[in-house]
Amino acid sequence: MARRTRTRFWDPSGRRYGIPTYPRKKIPAHLRTLRQLAAEGLRPGDQGPQAQVLWCSRVPGPPRVRAAYVYDVRLALPKRTPGQRIRATAPKGRTCPECLTEAIDRRLGVCPDCAEEAAA
Ligand SMILES: [Zn+2]
Known part of the structure; x- marks a missing residue:
């Protein structure tokens, strides 16, 4: 047994x-x-x-x-960081890859804030 x-x-x-x-x-x-x-x-x-x-x-x-x-x-x-997880699941082309907001400017590839920061 x-x-x-x-x-x-x-x-x-x-x-x-x-x-x-x-x-x-x-x-x-x-x-x-x-x-x-x-x-x-x-x-x-x-x-x-x-x-x-x-x-x-x-x-x-x-x-x-x-x-x-x-x-x-x-x-x-x-394990993914929270940011990586958002990037992996966010709809492509809509989310700013820098700050992960959805206010992306398609011509810039990032949101206006990040574009300004990059230009400065
Ligand atoms: Zn941004």
Whole structure:
């Protein structure tokens, strides 16, 4: 019984679960949850989940299996700053790339304030 519990979530090849699967205490060192990546100032980048971690919830009630995706820290990228995030999601051609306002002058490529500042 104890043995079955220990190996239940052990599936590095993903044959049983369709994705490589580890119990919480046997996660390879290079894999991180989103929260762990964020704590290190990282985001997954272009990679999808590399594996999943399964464990039994300890919340009272019927036993529930919980899952978390994990990502390869070696493929992770630095977290974006708030400014980078705005630039990445802002509609192109409308937002001033310097100060991130929406009052861009299309001929100048930036807003009038930034153009004036650049000229000064
Ligand atoms: Zn501007």
